[in-house]
Amino acid sequence: MILDLTHVLAGPYATYQFALLGADVIKVENPTDPDCARGRGPSIDLAAEGRGLNYMVQAANKRALALDLKTKVGREAFLRLAERADVVVENYSPGVMDTLDLSADLLMKRNPRLIHCSINGFGGGAGSAQSLKAYDNVIQAASGNMAQTGKSGPPVKTGASMIDYFTGMSAAFAISAALHERAASGVGQHVQCAMFDCALALMAPEIAAHLFEGARRTVPSEAGLGTYDTADGQLMLGAFTPEQVRTLWRSLGEAEFVVEGWDDVWKSSPAMRERLTTIFATETASEWEARLNGVGIPAQRVRTLDEALADPALARPHFLKALRTHAGDVTVPLSPFTLERDGPTITAPPPRVGEHGEAILREHGFDESEIASLRSEGAIP
Known part of the structure; x- marks a missing residue:
């Protein structure tokens, strides 16, 4: 009791x-x-x-x-x-x-x-x-x-x-x-x-990084993690690991960025973000969502609560x-x-x-x- x-x-x-x-x-x-x-x-x-x-x-x-x-x-x-x-x-x-x-x-x-x-x-x-x-x-x-x-x-x-x-x-x-x-x-x-x-x-993670007193590096905001405007709404991209970033660029048919490890991800992020901003504006959020998830890249259209609850793909009857x-x-x-x-x-x-x-x-x-x-x-x- x-x-x-x-x-x-x-x-x-x-x-x-x-x-x-x-x-x-x-x-x-x-x-x-x-x-x-x-x-x-x-x-x-x-x-x-x-x-x-x-x-x-x-x-x-x-x-x-x-x-x-x-x-x-x-x-x-x-x-x-x-x-x-x-x-x-x-x-x-x-x-x-x-x-x-x-x-x-x-x-x-x-x-x-x-x-x-x-x-x-x-x-x-x-x-x-x-x-x-x-x-x-x-x-x-x-x-x-x-x-x-x-x-x-x-x-x-x-x-x-x-x-x-x-x-x-x-x-x-x-x-x-x-x-x-x-x-x-x-x-x-x-x-x-x-x-x-x-x-x-x-x-x-933020607290550990803030309190760390050893040698540290400053890295830019990662291009593979963030929200991008599309032709009809916004898309949240979740290309986190170097492998996912490589897959992202292969799926886009772009060979401009060579990503071997984390250092490459961080070094190229400003240029990547600029390029992705242009690319994602060419199709709808739903089209990008389907395309990227199809190759194993986490990505979701930014939904309202009403949309999330009504979406049959996300239904949670249990x-x-x-x-x-x-x-x-x-x-x-x-x-x-x-x-x-x-x-x-x-x-x-x-x-x-x-x-x-x-x-x-x-x-x-x-x-x-x-x-x-x-x-x-x-x-x-």
């Missing part, structure tokens, strides 16, 4: 991975201040009922318990659940769980087998930034990610929330590793996953699942992998706030009088 105290994107995405694989994930939220993602997304009707699309994309298969952890009885109820849990995942700002008197140390003392995962912006240490709140866009700015994206102009934030989702997947991987270790040791542990560290991990709602179908992604057996699947729709509260409490030994007491104290709706 996983107790999910997360909100927004990164944390819910981490627990969603386990829910898709069949884990019992219980989303625990404040009854009067639930996950803010519930109110976000283009559907007015779904957002109004607390099932906005930003929430729907990572909440299927979960069960929902509305529980106010700021009340004494709510805290005690959560501790009873945590004593039987395998994992607790939270992405509050550092220190919030301590304020609630639900620190990782306390929870793991109550349940020594517990895996407690904390997801935060800048890490859980004692540094000056560790207590700061953060979102994907802020981390992209702080980490240098935006500056890397905007090397040829103003820094640019990626359109997708890459840091959030990479952080969520990293946290899920770390929790899985901790569960595997627990199978051998019998003891749980505290896992921490910082969005800032995940942002740095996405730039590993990856996208339509959920029926009164406001219309909501299509959500599953996990970005498949398994030969028991892979990611959706068996239950995203829950409303507190939808399974009483059933969950009864499963964990709460009798009617205890449930009534929680309600009278305002800990549950």
Whole structure:
């Protein structure tokens, strides 16, 4: 059982991975201040009922318990659940769980087998930034990610929330590793996953190159990697290795450039780029895409999201699942992998706030009088 105290994107995405694989994930939220993602997304009707699309994309298969952890009885109820849990995942700002008197140390003392995962912006240490709140866009700015994206102009934030989702997947991987270790040791542990560290991990080659202090060379932008205008749109070319660059020029019927190794690729790149700019303008992006892929050169037409989803050659029926709602179908992604057996699947729709509260409490030994007491104290709706 996983107790999910997360909100927004990164944390819910981490627990969603386990829910898709069949884990019992219980989303625990404040009854009067639930996950803010519930109110976000283009559907007015779904957002109004607390099932906005930003929430729907990572909440299927979960069960929902509305529980106010700021009340004494709510805290005690959560501790009873945590004593039987395998994992607790939270992405509050550092220190919030301590304020609630639900620190990782306390929870793991109550349940020594517990895996407690904390997801935060800048890490859980004692540094000056560790207590700061953060979102994907802020981390992209702080980490240098935006500056890397905007090397040829103003820094640019990626359109997708890459840091959030990479952080969520990293946290899920770390929790899985901790569960595997627990199978051998019998003891749980505290896992921490910082969005800032995940942002740095996405730039590993750039960081290594930036920090390298030995003799280095400066190379131009490689002509085989980049976007070119065609007769009707843009083409992203991926001729990376010297062999691919040789194949590219052979397929174009051009003998001007002799490429034996990386030095030749770099030395000739400015002239290559100038020539490719002229060549690619003579045919459409789709024609170049077919021609280059036909000889083993990675190349794709730059598509809009609408085009990518509608393209039959790129269709991903195993990856996208339509959920029926009164406001219309909501299509959500599953996990970005498949398994030969028991892979990611959706068996239950995203829950409303507190939808399974009483059933969950009864499963964990709460009798009617205890449930009534929680309600009278305002800990549950």
